Each structure stands twice: as C-alpha cells, then as structure tokens.
Amino acid sequence: MPVKLAIVGVGKIARDQHLPVIAASPDFELAAAASRSTGVEGVKSFTSLAELLDACPEVEAVSLCTPPVGRAQDARLAISRGVHVLLEKPPAATLSEVDDLARRAQAAGVTLFASWHSRFAPAVPAAKAWLQGRTVRAARITWKEDVRVWHPGQEWIFAPGGMGVFDPGVNALSIVTEILPETFALRRGRLVFPSNRQAPIAAELAFEDARGAPIAAELDFLHTGDQRWDIEVETDGGRLVLSKGGSEMTVDGTAATAGAHGPHAEYAPLYAHFARLIAERRSDVDVAPFRHVADAFMIGERVEGPAFAF
Known part of the structure; x- marks a missing residue:
C-alpha cells in the first residue's frame, strides 16, 4: 500500500516538484x-502541522x-507522533537542530531524510x-542564477537563516561532497x-581537499541571462564537467551517458529513495553540504554591497 503522506509548506518548490512527483x-x-x-485542491488542508x-x-x-527557520519544530512534532520526515534542503536553520532531529528519529524508530535534490540529478551518479x-x-564550481526569477518576492531568503545565495549554492556543495573522492575544507x-x-547575495570560496587540490566556488544571485550551474574537475585522467545542475556530463569535451531527463528528474528518484528508507526503517541525514555553508559564514570575509530589492 502507498505510504499516506502530507506536505507542509505549499510554496513554489512544493508546487513545481513535490506535488507532481507525489501524484x-x-x-x-x-x-x-x-x-x-x-x-492543495482535492485533499484536506490545514494551517498547521499540529x-x-x-x-x-x-x-x-x-x-x-x-x-x-522554524522547520525543526514541525519535524520534532512529526517524529514525536511516529511519523516519517523528509526535510527539503537545507534541512533546518542550524546544524544543532539537525543533530537533535537525527537523535530523536533514531529513538522513535522513524525515518528522517535530509534530502539534497541535486544529488539525484541525472549525471551525478555517473x-x-x-x-x-x-x-x-x-575543481571549480560556478553557480550563478537570478534570485528574482527563482525566488520572486521571497523575503525570507535574505533574512537570518534564509542563507541568501547559499540556498542555491548548497546544491552545488551537495553534488561535490557526493562525487569528489576526497574530503575538503x-x-x-x-x-x-x-x-x-x-544574508549574502554573492560569495567566492576557496576550499582545499585532503591531497591539497584547490576547489574554487563562485556563487552569484544576481546573474541575468543564461543561468549557470557548472562543476569542472581536472584529474590525472582527464577533465570532467557537470553542467545544468548535474543534468549533463562531459569528459574531455565528449558527452557521457546520463540518466533520464525531464522536469522532475531529481525529485522522482529522491522520493523513491525516501520510500526505500521508510521500508527499511533507515534514516539518511548527511549534513556535509550544510557544514560547508556554516564554515563559510564562520570564516568568510563579510563585504557590504548595494542595497537589494525584489
């Protein structure tokens, strides 16, 4: 029997991705x-999870x-009721909240899935x-998009905890923490x-992996024109490029095979993974991408830029 699921927060990402995939x-x-x-038309709707x-x-x-911000409170409530939980990215407002939720889920015997949808992009496994x-x-990350297109009028994204440019930037970090063979800092x-x-509207980051290889990241939330979500990796065996957010892959300029494409190419396998976790009574709570964001806020130089308005 299908798992009876509720969705909390019916905003843009829920309508664009979650609801069609669930259906x-x-x-x-x-x-x-x-x-x-x-x-949501056709189902019982409420103003709160409680x-x-x-x-x-x-x-x-x-x-x-x-x-x-505030998501952990709903997650704690669901876990206390014995309900499995999928967390959109980023999983919460702080790392401490995620650690607490993981402990609570384990004690309650329910699944907690801190989802990173970009890890399920078609070319990422390859x-x-x-x-x-x-x-x-x-390696180099170039993640440039227009906040007015992807988050129109969403004031929360520039409030404390909204993460600003790291809301999309963490998608890139979720991919590189998944595919690179060495850890980095x-x-x-x-x-x-x-x-x-x-919250920041742009960022430049310099990482280094365990072997000393440099990993640079350029994040921009004011980029107009063609949007860019690219990851380039130079290796001893050639140059790999992931483009379009992990949808396409080339090696030394030659296209490599990848999975199925489409408007829900990431969220369909994401929900399939959630279903497997529930069936196996397991959790998946990897905070590596989120930790890199926290590190950026901790040691990054803060520069003031022009005022921003939607």
Whole structure:
C-alpha cells in the first residue's frame, strides 16, 4: 500500500516538484496538506502541522517544504507522533537542530531524510563513478542564477537563516561532497551582503581537499541571462564537467551517458529513495553540504554591497 503522506509548506518548490512527483509515485499517496496561505485542491488542508496530525491520524509521513527557520519544530512534532520526515534542503536553520532531529528519529524508530535534490540529478551518479580511482588536481564550481526569477518576492531568503545565495549554492556543495573522492575544507571566503539584508547575495570560496587540490566556488544571485550551474574537475585522467545542475556530463569535451531527463528528474528518484528508507526503517541525514555553508559564514570575509530589492 502507498505510504499516506502530507506536505507542509505549499510554496513554489512544493508546487513545481513535490506535488507532481507525489501524484505520479506508486510509493506515496497525498493525504493532506498544511500551509499558512494556501491549500492543495482535492485533499484536506490545514494551517498547521499540529492541526493536520490531530485531524489525520492516518498520515504516516510528511514532507516539510517550509523555509528552514522554524522547520525543526514541525519535524520534532512529526517524529514525536511516529511519523516519517523528509526535510527539503537545507534541512533546518542550524546544524544543532539537525543533530537533535537525527537523535530523536533514531529513538522513535522513524525515518528522517535530509534530502539534497541535486544529488539525484541525472549525471551525478555517473560523475561519482568516473572520479573514483582518479586524483583530483583542481575543481571549480560556478553557480550563478537570478534570485528574482527563482525566488520572486521571497523575503525570507535574505533574512537570518534564509542563507541568501547559499540556498542555491548548497546544491552545488551537495553534488561535490557526493562525487569528489576526497574530503575538503574551506580555507577562505568572501561573502557580499546587500547593505539592507542579513544574508549574502554573492560569495567566492576557496576550499582545499585532503591531497591539497584547490576547489574554487563562485556563487552569484544576481546573474541575468543564461543561468549557470557548472562543476569542472581536472584529474590525472582527464577533465570532467557537470553542467545544468548535474543534468549533463562531459569528459574531455565528449558527452557521457546520463540518466533520464525531464522536469522532475531529481525529485522522482529522491522520493523513491525516501520510500526505500521508510521500508527499511533507515534514516539518511548527511549534513556535509550544510557544514560547508556554516564554515563559510564562520570564516568568510563579510563585504557590504548595494542595497537589494525584489
């Protein structure tokens, strides 16, 4: 029988990705929704998760798609009711919250999935396999997009905890922490904060892996024109490029095979993974991408930039 699932936070990402994938999934059945501003047609809708769980005891799992600040409170409530939890990225507002949720889920015997959707992009598994056994000499992340296109009017993204440019930038970090054969750490960073905002709108980061190979990242939330989500890796066996957020892969300029493409190419396998975790009573709570973001805020130089308005 499909797992009866509720979705909390019916915003852009929920409508663009979660709801269509859930509707097509053989593993899940959408049973209810909770949102402060809007519901989901055809299912019972509530204004809070607490109301939802009180009224819908049949709900077995929830997908939390609210902004990260405050999400841990809903996750704790769901776990306390024995409900499995999928956390949109980033998983919470702080690393401490995620650690607490992982302990609670283990004690309650429920699944907690800190999801990183970009890891499920079509070419990411092939890139990871190709890099195994090769020595990385250098890598570069170029993640440039227009916040007015992808987060129109979403003021929370520049509030404390909203992460600013790291909201998309953590997608790149989720890929490189998955595919690179060596761990890496931040050495220095430069974060540009609009004069009227509390989260960065651009960042330059310099990492170094365990063998000393440099890994540079350039993140920009004001990039117009063609959007860029690219990762380039120079190795002793050739040059690998992941483009379009991990959808396409080339090696030395030649296209390599990748998985199925489409508007839901990342979220369909993500939900399939969630279903396997539930069936096996396991959790998946990798905070490596989130830790790199925290490191950037900890040691990165803060530079003030022009004021920003949507």
